[in-house]
Amino acid sequence: MGSIYEAEDFLRAKINEMGIAPEVGVVLGTGLGGLAEKVKVVGRVPYNEIEGFPVSTVEGHKGEYILGYIEETPVILMNGRVHYYEGYPMKQVVAPVQVMGRIVKKIILTNASGSLNRDFRPGTLMCISDHISAFIPSPLIGPNDDKLGTRFPEMSQIYNREYRSILHQVADEQGIDIVDGVYVQVTGPAYESPAESKMYAMCGGDAVGMSTACEAIVLNYMGVKLLGISCITDMAIDNEDTPVTHEEVQKIAGESSEKLISLVYNTVPRM
Numbered sequence: 001m002g003s004i005y006e007a008e009d010f011l012r013a014k015i016n017e018m019g020i021a022p023e024v025g026v027v028l029g030t031g032l033g034g035l036a037e038k039v040k041v042v043g044r045v046p047y048n049e050i051e052g053f054p055v056s057t058v059e060g061h062k063g064e065y066i067l068g069y070i071e072e073t074p075v076i077l078m079n080g081r082v083h084y085y086e087g088y089p090m091k092q093v094v095a096p097v098q099v100m101g102r103i104v105k106k107i108i109l110t111n112a113s114g115s116l117n118r119d120f121r122p123g124t125l126m127c128i129s130d131h132i133s134a135f136i137p138s139p140l141i142g143p144n145d146d147k148l149g150t151r152f153p154e155m156s157q158i159y160n161r162e163y164r165s166i167l168h169q170v171a172d173e174q175g176i177d178i179v180d181g182v183y184v185q186v187t188g189p190a191y192e193s194p195a196e197s198k199m200y201a202m203c204g205g206d207a208v209g210m211s212t213a214c215e216a217i218v219l220n221y222m223g224v225k226l227l228g229i230s231c232i233t234d235m236a237i238d239n240e241d242t243p244v245t246h247e248e249v250q251k252i253a254g255e256s257s258e259k260l261i262s263l264v265y266n267t268v269p270r271m
Contacts, residue, residue: 004095007050008102011065015076015103018043020067022076024268025104027097027215029111030253032231033079035261039068047080047096054082054092065100070268076100083210084136085189090214094139097215098148101224106163106271108264109216109228112253113209114192114236114244116201117181122235122252125260126181126207127167128159128228132200133213135186140221149221158220163227163271170266176259181206183230185213191244197236208236227271229263231256 015022020042028035047053047063056063066077078100084093101107113126120126144151164180171178184200186192188210192200200208207230216226233252234244 004098004102007053007095007099010050011045011099011103014043014045015067018067020074022067022074022104023106024073024271025076025078025100025107026264026268027078027081027107027109029081029211029231030250032110032112032253032257032260033062034257035264036066036077036079038261038265039066039070039075039077041066041068043067054088054095056080056082057086070265073269075268076103081211081215084187084214085210090137090139091142094215094218098218098222101219101222105223106225107219107227108267109212109226110260110264111209111212111230112233112249113183113207113230114197114234115206115232116184116197116208116237117206118237120179120181120206120232122232123256124232125176125178125256125263126183126230126232127164127178128183128212128230129164129180131158131183131185131213131216131228132203132205133185133217135184136214139214139218149223153221155217155220158216158226159228160225163225166270167227167229167263167267170263170270174262174266176263178263181230183212183228184208186210192236192239194238194240197239201237207232227267229260231260
């Protein structure tokens with residue numbers, strides 16, 4: 001693919017044509033694209049219009065930037081993401097969020113995940129307090145671009161505490177239950193074996209999925225302030241007798257989407 005700077009220039013030109021100046025970005029995870037229906041849409045930029053840009057091969061991930069407004073706040077949405085398991089190099093996997101991180105410096109990452117915490121049942125919404133990325137390649141491997149960030153970026157507060165506090169305030173106001181937890185990213189595409197889930201839980205994980213941490217690493221490196229929200233769709237822990245399917249994950253994510261959409265919609269204007 002071309003450089004992220006070329007992709008940024010192309011996207012900025014499209015945004016300028018639309019007459020909008022986005023302030024907050026949102027990445028829409030599995031089954032959570034319904035937020036786009038609540039946004040006052042100004043325009044769309046499909047990934048396949050950007051030369052060499054990675055395009056998702058996964059059902060439910062459209063692959064487009066959406067520009068519009070949540071209330072009075074101008075936003076850019078990533079409707080669909082690509083994953084490492086699709087065969088893209090990690091630097092291409094994070095390219096769409098990296099380009100978005102050149103446009104806005106406040107981003108919400110959302111995903112669907114499996115529970116590693118027996119108290120977090122399917123349908124639970126989890127505010128990501130931290131993550132474990134040790135099971136995937138770092139998106140920062142290779143020559144460093146000093147224009148983007150430092151060679152050895154600090155990672156002690158990846159998910160912004162102020163934004164997490166705002167999210168909890170909104171959840172209280174909306175009467176929505178939300179928990180805090182640690183998210184573990186693995187490569188996929190196979191779901192976790194029972195032994196793997198137990199190991200991830202022993203490492204301190206509360207939920208496991210196949211995205212997000214790699215995006216958070218590169219965005220934090222670039223100085224973007226982040227909020228992460230995970231929708232628990234299945235029990236990865238104690239899963240010997242409850243096989244997981246992609247269809248079931250999409251179903252639970254869809255059933256929980258109304259709560260998540262309400263949270264994001266009412267959190268964005270306060271960021």
